[in-house]
Amino acid sequence: MEFFDTISKTFLDFDSMLEVLPQLLKTGLTNTLIISISATIIGIVLGMLVAVMGIAKTRWIRIPARIYTDLFRGLPAILTILLIGRGFTGISQDIFGPSPYPLGIIALSLIASAYIGEIFRSGIQSVEKGQLEACRALGMSYGRAMVLVVIPQGIRRVLPALVNQFIAIVKDSSLVYFLGLLPMERELFRVGQDAAVLTGNLSPLVAAGIFYLIITVPLTHLVNYIDQKFRTGRRKATPPTSGLKEVSELQSSTQGERA
Amino acid sequence: MSATKEFHGSSLELTDMAMAYGDVEILHNINLKVAPGTTTCIIGPSGSGKSTLLRGINRLHEPKRGDVIVNGSSILGDRPDDVRKRIGMVFQHFNLFPDHTALQNVALAPWKVKGLNRKKAEELAAARLAEVGLAERSDHRPRDLSGGQQQRVAIARALAMEPEIMLFDEATSALDPELVKGVLNLMADLCQRGMTMVVVTHEMGFARKVADQVVFMDEGEVIESGTPEELFNHPKSDRLRRFLDEVL
Numbered sequence: 001m002e003f004f005d006t007i008s009k010t011f012l013d014f015d016s017m018l019e020v021l022p023q024l025l026k027t028g029l030t031n032t033l034i035i036s037i038s039a040t041i042i043g044i045v046l047g048m049l050v051a052v053m054g055i056a057k058t059r060w061i062r063i064p065a066r067i068y069t070d071l072f073r074g075l076p077a078i079l080t081i082l083l084i085g086r087g088f089t090g091i092s093q094d095i096f097g098p099s100p101y102p103l104g105i106i107a108l109s110l111i112a113s114a115y116i117g118e119i120f121r122s123g124i125q126s127v128e129k130g131q132l133e134a135c136r137a138l139g140m141s142y143g144r145a146m147v148l149v150v151i152p153q154g155i156r157r158v159l160p161a162l163v164n165q166f167i168a169i170v171k172d173s174s175l176v177y178f179l180g181l182l183p184m185e186r187e188l189f190r191v192g193q194d195a196a197v198l199t200g201n202l203s204p205l206v207a208a209g210i211f212y213l214i215i216t217v218p219l220t221h222l223v224n225y226i227d228q229k230f231r232t233g234r235r236k237a238t239p240p241t242s243g244l245k246e247v248s249e250l251q252s253s254t255q256g257e258r259a
Numbered sequence: 260m261s262a263t264k265e266f267h268g269s270s271l272e273l274t275d276m277a278m279a280y281g282d283v284e285i286l287h288n289i290n291l292k293v294a295p296g297t298t299t300c301i302i303g304p305s306g307s308g309k310s311t312l313l314r315g316i317n318r319l320h321e322p323k324r325g326d327v328i329v330n331g332s333s334i335l336g337d338r339p340d341d342v343r344k345r346i347g348m349v350f351q352h353f354n355l356f357p358d359h360t361a362l363q364n365v366a367l368a369p370w371k372v373k374g375l376n377r378k379k380a381e382e383l384a385a386a387r388l389a390e391v392g393l394a395e396r397s398d399h400r401p402r403d404l405s406g407g408q409q410q411r412v413a414i415a416r417a418l419a420m421e422p423e424i425m426l427f428d429e430a431t432s433a434l435d436p437e438l439v440k441g442v443l444n445l446m447a448d449l450c451q452r453g454m455t456m457v458v459v460t461h462e463m464g465f466a467r468k469v470a471d472q473v474v475f476m477d478e479g480e481v482i483e484s485g486t487p488e489e490l491f492n493h494p495k496s497d498r499l500r501r502f503l504d505e506v507l
Contacts (some may be wrong), residue, residue, distance in 0.1 A: 141340055
């Protein structure tokens with residue numbers, strides 16, 4: 001019995017949870033969302049660029065994209081965040097001021113863009129070659145065919161993977177705490193961690209964890225939902241139509257027109 | 260059938276055209292003349308280079324040697340995109356854009372390539388779809404259309420660019436048998452209306468009835484060409500005789 005008492009006191013102490021709740025909501029959740037969403041948006045823009053470069057016919061466009069991807073996918077996130085967050089403080093100071101917050105977002109964006117670039121590339125390459133060919137046969141340039149026809153189809157196919165990537169970014173956003181953020185810039189993990197240290201109790205961290213789950217769990221279900229919808233299609237089942245019906249339809253329509 | 264020539268098909272000539280994939284030469288010294296407003300059917304066994312020939316004409320694949328002459332002047336020096344605006348192509352597997360409706364499929368190129376405004380492009384598309392008997396299906400997406408309907412949308416899509424020449428790459432090979440005739444009739448109709456057409460086909464009945472000229476290819480060469488009567492009733496070469504024995 002005593003064991004369970006200790007457990008609940010250590011992890012589920014409601015008083016210390018309640019105490020940290022306003023700060024988790026106001027500071028932690030807000031910052032986690034700002035960091036994750038900005039990193040995702042920048043990551044998507046850069047990722048699309050990397051993806052398009054990665055499928056270019058010219059080797060000298062392809063190779064830099066490859067190196068970029070290998071680099072940011074191959075390094076531990078924490079190392080990239082520290083190198084960029086600490087290494088570019090000089091430049092960052094001139095543009096953003098003394099806070100390392102923007103650098104944290106940039107570092108996360110670069111990591112995200114490497115993964116998102118690969119997601120986009122696989123999506124774009126999964127679109128049948130005939131699509132590009134049909135566009136080219138109509139006189140479209142390569143770029144226009146990609147933008148109007150091929151890339152939109154590719155993106156649609158990888159939507160579930162993109163949501164998964166966003167979940168990963170939400171979790172990785174906790175790593176920017178290494179850069180030493182101002183109290184009002186702290187995200188969920190750091191807010192929980194601070195309170196945990198102050199109270200000598202892990203419950204605030206558990207509360208932070210619950211917030212992460214509130215963001216991520218619905219998203220994982222959204223992924224499944226999207227995935228299923230795309231697999232089965234939006235279309236309602238319709239009874240099959242006889243090919244003969246089409247034949248007679250066609251006959252009547254062309255005869256009508258020629259008469 | 261109406262006899263008004265509303266299309267102004269151009270002439271097409273290939274002189275000593277050769278095509279290669281990498282180092283492997285697929286077509287050797289093809290010579291071919293297609294008069295304006297006529298239909299040429301290309302027949303031959305698989306692997307004979309029929310589809311490659313079509314791809315060389317609109318430069319989806321660049322010819323290695325020789326020349327492609329449209330309306331008297333070579334097109335090899337032009338921008339490939341400009342060449343393809345003048346030469347329409349219809350594919351075996353339709354290659355419609357799945358996330359566009361039939362109308363959008365047809366309107367896209369006139370809007371984005373030709374520069375018509377969107378409304379004009381859609382009016383043009385609606386007219387083209389009506390011509391192929393699909394006025395009522397214009398807001399269907401390809402997956403809600405039968406193969407025959409999809410191929411007719413694809414033909415309307417190519418026609419909307421007002422091409423001078425139309426290329427058909429086994430346009431009926433992927434269709435259910437009862438839907439083949441509808442598409443073939445539509446093609447015969449285009450021929451009547453003055454379009455210049457080069458048709459790669461396995462439909463010998465179509466070639467016999469509609470073609471002005473039939474070309475038999477094998478192993479990357481033109482073995483024999485002439486009128487349908489000459490090729491089907493009086494084949495000269497052994498290879499054509501053997502081929503006809505197999506397919507007729």
